[in-house]
Amino acid sequence: MSSTPWFWIVVVAVVVLVAVLVAGLLIARRRRISLDESKAADVVEKPKGGGYTATGGIALAPGGEKTEEPAHPVEERPETDGQPAVGDDASVPRDSAQRTVRDVELPEPAEPAETSAPEPEPEPAPVPAEEIAPATGRLERLRGRLGKSRSVFGQSLLGLLGAGDLDEDSWQDVEDTLLMADLGAATTTEIVERLREELKRRAVRTSEEARTVLQEVLTSALSTDAVRAVRALPHTVDGKKQPAVVLVAGVNGTGKTTTTGKLARVLVAQGSTVVLGAADTFRAAAADQLQTWAERVGAEVVRGKEGADPAAVAFDAVKRGTEAGVDAVLVDTAGRLHTKTGLMDELGKVKRVVEKQAKVDEVLLVLDATTGQNGLMQARVFSEVIDVTGIVLTKLDGTAKGGIVFQVQRELGVPVKLVGLGEGPDDLAPFEPGAFVEALLSS
Numbered sequence: 001m002s003s004t005p006w007f008w009i010v011v012v013a014v015v016v017l018v019a020v021l022v023a024g025l026l027i028a029r030r031r032r033i034s035l036d037e038s039k040a041a042d043v044v045e046k047p048k049g050g051g052y053t054a055t056g057g058i059a060l061a062p063g064g065e066k067t068e069e070p071a072h073p074v075e076e077r078p079e080t081d082g083q084p085a086v087g088d089d090a091s092v093p094r095d096s097a098q099r100t101v102r103d104v105e106l107p108e109p110a111e112p113a114e115t116s117a118p119e120p121e122p123e124p125a126p127v128p129a130e131e132i133a134p135a136t137g138r139l140e141r142l143r144g145r146l147g148k149s150r151s152v153f154g155q156s157l158l159g160l161l162g163a164g165d166l167d168e169d170s171w172q173d174v175e176d177t178l179l180m181a182d183l184g185a186a187t188t189t190e191i192v193e194r195l196r197e198e199l200k201r202r203a204v205r206t207s208e209e210a211r212t213v214l215q216e217v218l219t220s221a222l223s224t225d226a227v228r229a230v231r232a233l234p235h236t237v238d239g240k241k242q243p244a245v246v247l248v249a250g251v252n253g254t255g256k257t258t259t260t261g262k263l264a265r266v267l268v269a270q271g272s273t274v275v276l277g278a279a280d281t282f283r284a285a286a287a288d289q290l291q292t293w294a295e296r297v298g299a300e301v302v303r304g305k306e307g308a309d310p311a312a313v314a315f316d317a318v319k320r321g322t323e324a325g326v327d328a329v330l331v332d333t334a335g336r337l338h339t340k341t342g343l344m345d346e347l348g349k350v351k352r353v354v355e356k357q358a359k360v361d362e363v364l365l366v367l368d369a370t371t372g373q374n375g376l377m378q379a380r381v382f383s384e385v386i387d388v389t390g391i392v393l394t395k396l397d398g399t400a401k402g403g404i405v406f407q408v409q410r411e412l413g414v415p416v417k418l419v420g421l422g423e424g425p426d427d428l429a430p431f432e433p434g435a436f437v438e439a440l441l442s443s
């Protein structure tokens with residue numbers, strides 16, 4: 001056999017081999033995502049000066065009959081280890097003067113005036129001392145307030161996920177980043193599992209695609225069927241106007257009074273009339289603070305003397321609000337958490353007493369985002385004591401741990417309804433999962 005056919009067979013084989021190798025290299029290169037590429041993509045993707053920009057104003061709903069929301073018994077909650085037991089201290093009071101919780105007789109419904117507390121002192125509603133910014137302007141001004149929360153969380157996650165096929169060490173880094181941002185063990189595990197699944201299922205190859213998946217997974221982890229509107233609008237009972245009754249609860253220093261004032265401002269700006277109840281009678285300054293808010297926004301305040309029975313003050317605030325035909329009564333409660341039993345006595349009683357004349361439509365639990373796990377433990381105690389219907393997460397402007405939102409909502413089974421993004425009177429925003437995640441991931 002002549003050597004020529006063999007020569008051509010060898011040439012063809014070599015050409016085919018080279019072609020296969022080149023094609024393989026090209027495909028492999030396309031599939032690899034470098035950190036440089038992710039950075040380049042980020043430069044294009046990052047919204048300029050982007051921050052938390054809720055798309056709408058704070059949603060409000062009438063009180064009265066609630067729509068059925070999913071039951072979330074404490075036994076079914078994850079991460080229930082380490083809950084403070086009865087008698088555990090939950091926080092250090094801001095001021096030293098304290099009074100111990102004592103048993104006080106509940107006022108009879110027919111004779112509310114016979115409470116053991118001093119007579120409350122209704123104040124006439126003053127004219128608003130300041131012009132209240134409209135909701136749209138307010139939201140715009142909140143841009144960038146999540147600054148500190150964003151950098152750690154979003155950038156390290158995007159850096160990791162944008163780096164291509166992740167090995168186990170890199171997944172461990174993703175997990176650590178989520179844990180450091182205060183998402184908690186259960187939420188972190190769930191999110192990592194979903195990220196792994198989605199990246200694989202969608203054969204994610206670019207950092208841009210990874211960003212989309214991350215955004216979707218985080219947003220869906222924050223989504224809930226529960227209503228986020230604050231039930232602060234009046235409703236009708238037996239043909240008579242009934243103000244919405246909102247209790248604001250939380251440990252001292254979390255921002256209850258400030259939140260009550262900010263919420264009153266939102267309501268007044270929308271044309272509602274409001275009575276504020278200063279049921280935090282442990283600290284004289286708390287009632288003064290609320291009174292200042294009332295003067296600023298043009299609301300009436302009902303307060304008792306220092307040491308008065310908080311339940312009696314709350315009762316009288318609701319009574320006054322009903323008689324005056326206002327739209328909403330916001331009751332600022334005391335949050336001293338010396339003992340779970342004490343809190344149960346106080347807060348439970350406030351609610352029971354108020355409900356002798358009107359249904360409580362909303363119980364907002366105010367949590368300080370900067371306290372991380374401690375805040376979460378407080379939340380567990382409160383949710384056992386009182387039927388919390390919404391969370392207000394304050395001081396998100398001052399923490400790198402915005403991830404606490406995920407954990408709080410998951411553990412309590414109650415939606416985060418509002419977020420506090422500063423000390424200013426208009427620094428209260430509605431909580432929107434999509435906008436929040438967008439702010440976390442941008443830089």
Ligand SMILES: Nc1nc2c(ncn2[C@@H]2O[C@H](COP(=O)(O)OP(=O)(O)OP(=O)(O)O)[C@@H](O)[C@H]2O)c(=O)[nH]1
Pocket residue numbers: 094250251252253254255256257258259280283286289334335394395396397398419420421422423427
């Ligand atoms: N940075 C920041 N500070 C806030 C926010 N909300 C409240 N604060 C500040 O937190 C401090 C405590 O707020 P208060 O409203 O007095 O807290 P409280 O829960 O009523 O406290 P007690 O009356 O002691 O029970 C104040 O200095 C507020 O200005 C927020 O969203 N961001």
